[in-house]
Amino acid sequence: MFNFSIYSLMIVASYHFFIQTGGIVGNIQLTNLVPYLTALSSYFVINTLLISIFFLLAASESLTKVLEGMLNETISTYVSILLLSLALLILIDSQGNFGLFLFVCISFLLSQAFKQHFELYKDISNKANKDYLTGLNNHGYFKELFEKEISLSRDSGQPLSVALLDLDDFKKYNDLYGHIKGDQLLKEFGTILLIESGVKNYMVARYGGEEFSVLMPNTEENVAYQFLNDLRKKVNDTYFQGVDALPYGCLSFSAGVAQWQNDTYNITELLNKADEAMYFAKAQGKNLVQIYQSQLKSIDDSQSFEKQLEEAEQQLKIFLSKDVYTYRHSKRVFQYAVDFARKLELPDHERKLFTLGALVHDIGKLEIPRDVINKKGKLEPHEWEMVKKHVTWGKEIISTNKELEDLIPLVELHHERYDGKGYPYGLKGENIPKLARLLCIIDSFDAMTTERPYQKTKSFEEAIQELRDCSGNQFDAKYIEPFIKLIEERYFLKTNKELERKQLAQLTAEESPD
Numbered sequence: 001m002f003n004f005s006i007y008s009l010m011i012v013a014s015y016h017f018f019i020q021t022g023g024i025v026g027n028i029q030l031t032n033l034v035p036y037l038t039a040l041s042s043y044f045v046i047n048t049l050l051i052s053i054f055f056l057l058a059a060s061e062s063l064t065k066v067l068e069g070m071l072n073e074t075i076s077t078y079v080s081i082l083l084l085s086l087a088l089l090i091l092i093d094s095q096g097n098f099g100l101f102l103f104v105c106i107s108f109l110l111s112q113a114f115k116q117h118f119e120l121y122k123d124i125s126n127k128a129n130k131d132y133l134t135g136l137n138n139h140g141y142f143k144e145l146f147e148k149e150i151s152l153s154r155d156s157g158q159p160l161s162v163a164l165l166d167l168d169d170f171k172k173y174n175d176l177y178g179h180i181k182g183d184q185l186l187k188e189f190g191t192i193l194l195i196e197s198g199v200k201n202y203m204v205a206r207y208g209g210e211e212f213s214v215l216m217p218n219t220e221e222n223v224a225y226q227f228l229n230d231l232r233k234k235v236n237d238t239y240f241q242g243v244d245a246l247p248y249g250c251l252s253f254s255a256g257v258a259q260w261q262n263d264t265y266n267i268t269e270l271l272n273k274a275d276e277a278m279y280f281a282k283a284q285g286k287n288l289v290q291i292y293q294s295q296l297k298s299i300d301d302s303q304s305f306e307k308q309l310e311e312a313e314q315q316l317k318i319f320l321s322k323d324v325y326t327y328r329h330s331k332r333v334f335q336y337a338v339d340f341a342r343k344l345e346l347p348d349h350e351r352k353l354f355t356l357g358a359l360v361h362d363i364g365k366l367e368i369p370r371d372v373i374n375k376k377g378k379l380e381p382h383e384w385e386m387v388k389k390h391v392t393w394g395k396e397i398i399s400t401n402k403e404l405e406d407l408i409p410l411v412e413l414h415h416e417r418y419d420g421k422g423y424p425y426g427l428k429g430e431n432i433p434k435l436a437r438l439l440c441i442i443d444s445f446d447a448m449t450t451e452r453p454y455q456k457t458k459s460f461e462e463a464i465q466e467l468r469d470c471s472g473n474q475f476d477a478k479y480i481e482p483f484i485k486l487i488e489e490r491y492f493l494k495t496n497k498e499l500e501r502k503q504l505a506q507l508t509a510e511e512s513p514d
Helices: 002-020 034-059 063-095 097-129 139-156 170-177 179-199 221-237 267-283 294-316 324-344 348-360 363-367 381-388 390-399 402-413 434-449 460-469 477-511
Strands: 160-167 203-208 211-217 253-259 289-291
Touching: 002 034, 034 063, 063 097, 097 139, 139 160, 139 203, 139 211, 139 267, 160 179, 160 221, 160 267, 170 179, 179 203, 179 211, 179 221, 211 221, 221 253, 221 289, 253 267, 267 289, 324 348, 324 434, 324 477, 348 402, 348 434, 363 390, 381 390, 390 402, 402 434, 434 460, 434 477, 460 477
Parallel strands: 253 289
Antiparallel strands: 160 211, 160 253, 203 211
């Protein structure tokens, strides 16, 4: 009834516009195209407006947004109709029935061409969206689906859960039987995952390597946990060739589940929560499913922080043989970070990330040639461009260690400026992560107050003044004064007292009769 009403209104309105602009019913007047254009335009406008009102009522979206969507999706269709209708008029007017026959042939051939293009598009789209090995959705398409489901969940208030699964000891299986057998195992596991998830209308993807993801609309985390735990048991009980050599004697996986909350920032945050829960399950002995809880992070950090710190120290010591300056600089920045985190009373998790990031923030300089990194004097433009790449190289180095990937923003973004003039991306203001903004301050302060191959050293007083001068431009203003106060309390006064002690000792020595 709605469609019938719309078409009735469109046709009646088009007729009246046609007559009002000089159109004559029954005769084709190609010398006066205004009535035809006016009629089709009114048909298009009324159709778009009425359909938009329908979607407005159905979807509770703004009229402007609905109209924009309608115009973007339909205007090309209506222009095509206009051109084809005029072509039909010309052919019929000049050739009669033969013109009609020609038009039908052209239309049929065009429809076949469009059909072939559409099929080709579907084929390419499927290849682009599917993982070539398992046939599951790939990582990129999974994120597209995830964005759509989050929008639906946000609008409807329905729960949404996501899970990440990682096959346990898959590397060992690959080492024992080779990659061909490993690929076969991934296919077989993917098939089971697809079948079991299909029963629940869940969406699955190969997330990367031996990791898989499951998107579970309208599902709370407890229900998701039960589904994955049942799946885990089913996989344990299913025989796969060669899995008896694995530690559990069967194929197993560890999984983490996280549920969308209103205060969740984006899909990356939710995936990180699922990832943290999954790695906690692995840390507890594998072959487990774990629901994300905020305290998991602090528990996991408590268990691994000392280990991570030790690993970072080992990586840092490589600089001793190549660039002792960077080694000492990183150690000083680490100490500043420890004190500054305490001064700001950062949460435990942020404190650990900040101090670890400070220790390895310049790790990318390992890729810079020795003659450039130790050059005396000013760098050439091409050398400076090479030095700037150390943040990207550092990101790549850190990315190889899954346990340190939370440090990537500090390693990659500590040279971004608050005014957007930094590198590598030119991020500005609050778009730069907080810990990276803090690291920029202490890294710059140490760089100013420590001897460098291509920059004059500043005194503490000069460096403090520089921080104040650049507050709000290079640095986030709200953290400058707390850092300056820290320096004055813990370092500057200590430096002055040490200087006074040395001067007193020198005077005493000069006054001595010896």
